[in-house]
Amino acid sequence: MQAVMETYKRLNIAPTSGQGSWLFDAAGNRYLDFIGGIATNSLGHAHPALVKAIQEQAEKLIHCSNLYEIPIQAEVAKLLTEATDFDKVFFCNSGTESVEAAIKLARKYAHTNHGPEKHEILTFSKSFHGRTYGGLSATAQPAMQEGFGPMLPGIVHAPYCDLEAAGQMSGSQTAAILVEPIQGEGGVNVPPEGFLQGLRDLCDEHGALLIFDEVQTGVGRTGHLYAYQGIGIVPDVLTSAKGLGGGFPVGAMLTKEEYAALGPGNHGSTFGGNPLAMAAVRAVLGVVNDPEFLEEVRFKGQVLKNALEVLAERVPGSEVRSEGLLIGFELGPEVAPKVFEHCLREGLLVNMIGGTTIRLAPPLTVTRTEVRAALDTFRGGIEAAVNAISSKASETNQVAVV
Numbered sequence: 001m002q003a004v005m006e007t008y009k010r011l012n013i014a015p016t017s018g019q020g021s022w023l024f025d026a027a028g029n030r031y032l033d034f035i036g037g038i039a040t041n042s043l044g045h046a047h048p049a050l051v052k053a054i055q056e057q058a059e060k061l062i063h064c065s066n067l068y069e070i071p072i073q074a075e076v077a078k079l080l081t082e083a084t085d086f087d088k089v090f091f092c093n094s095g096t097e098s099v100e101a102a103i104k105l106a107r108k109y110a111h112t113n114h115g116p117e118k119h120e121i122l123t124f125s126k127s128f129h130g131r132t133y134g135g136l137s138a139t140a141q142p143a144m145q146e147g148f149g150p151m152l153p154g155i156v157h158a159p160y161c162d163l164e165a166a167g168q169m170s171g172s173q174t175a176a177i178l179v180e181p182i183q184g185e186g187g188v189n190v191p192p193e194g195f196l197q198g199l200r201d202l203c204d205e206h207g208a209l210l211i212f213d214e215v216q217t218g219v220g221r222t223g224h225l226y227a228y229q230g231i232g233i234v235p236d237v238l239t240s241a242k243g244l245g246g247g248f249p250v251g252a253m254l255t256k257e258e259y260a261a262l263g264p265g266n267h268g269s270t271f272g273g274n275p276l277a278m279a280a281v282r283a284v285l286g287v288v289n290d291p292e293f294l295e296e297v298r299f300k301g302q303v304l305k306n307a308l309e310v311l312a313e314r315v316p317g318s319e320v321r322s323e324g325l326l327i328g329f330e331l332g333p334e335v336a337p338k339v340f341e342h343c344l345r346e347g348l349l350v351n352m353i354g355g356t357t358i359r360l361a362p363p364l365t366v367t368r369t370e371v372r373a374a375l376d377t378f379r380g381g382i383e384a385a386v387n388a389i390s391s392k393a394s395e396t397n398q399v400a401v402v
């Protein structure tokens with residue numbers, strides 16, 4: 001009997017080592033990894049700078065309580081604030097914890113400055129903010145909340161991209177609007193021009209904090225260090241995790257000085273900002289926070305997008321939604337599973353969302369050659385799926401004629 005609780009439906013693939021964009025299993029099979037631990041292996045596998053950073057730090061100091069000064073934590077916080085519009089960083093260990101910190105910060109700030117009535121958090125349909133109770137309550141997906149009620153009170157949901165609804169649901173009671181600038185788990189949904197600016201305006205009108213959940217879109221994923229920098233709308237609070245440690249567990253919540261409402265005793269984390277995690281973040285930022293590197297991410301993203309859009313012409317109703325190397329290819333319930341299976345058989349690891357959309361989030365270090373290889377596999381998958389469906393359709397037609 002499997003001793004691991006079955007909280008994941010797992011594929012029959014068991015990687016035991018990796019190198020760059022490739023994963024290897026014990027039997028010697030290799031896989032081209034175009035999902036990268038779901039936007040987490042930002043530097044691919046066994047990146048020398050990340051391996052060296054972790055090895056060297058492990059020999060010096062792995063953990064040290066936040067009761068003491070942690071110089072490398074201060075250094076990494078400074079790196080993050082210098083690279084963004086924020087002044088203060090709270091470190092934790094995961095995406096959902098960064099969201100918890102953001103919700104607590106927003107409520108504390110509102111409580112201190114306006115009183116307890118101002119505590120509502122507005123979030124959006126199809127969002128994903130993590131699995132702990134704060135994050136889960138913010139995640140406006142009934143299927144994920146089912147059976148776990150009651151949820152955290154004071155969280156309301158509006159349809160994603162519906163600015164009018166967001167306007168109706170926000171007011172003086174709103175402490176924060178929490179939104180993914182591009183939805184990841186919801187299917188890689190890129191909001192239309194004006195939506196995020198509209199939320200910015202609502203927050204300004206109501207004295208609420210705008211929180212961008214950049215757990216998936218951050219750390220170079222969209223071709224900018226954080227997606228907001230490409231969009232040009234600055235939130236008040238930002239959450240980061242996934243790619244931040246290149247696979248090492250670490251999360252962060254960033255905010256501006258004037259909103260940094262959490263003081264001693266208000267919040268904390270035993271492991272948050274430990275030296276080992278900080279060494280990983282420093283190594284990742286050393287590679288990713290570089291204009292040339294980010295430009296190359298945008299280039300590879302554009303190559304993928306253009307080529308997938310050509311393939312999309314073969315599948316009626318299909319659509320490519322992407323920013324940088326976060327790509328959703330909606331193919332519908334008939335084609336998507338066939339393409340997914342084809343990729344798996346060919347050793348290309350991708351991810352399927354909702355049975356209809358293929359998600360790609362390869363390592364940011366993926367090479368142009370690997371991008372072409374993945375596209376070849378995709379082309380074959382679309383070809384095979386379209387042929388299988390049309391031959392099935394003509395069979396049915398023949399039966400109908402007979």
Ligand SMILES: *Cc1c(COP(=O)(O)O)cnc(C)c1O
Nearest residue numbers: 094095096128129130184215216
């Ligand atoms: C993955 C994700 C989370 C949760 O991160 P965990 O590290 O799994 O807790 C939260 N928000 C967004 C946008 C995510 O993509």
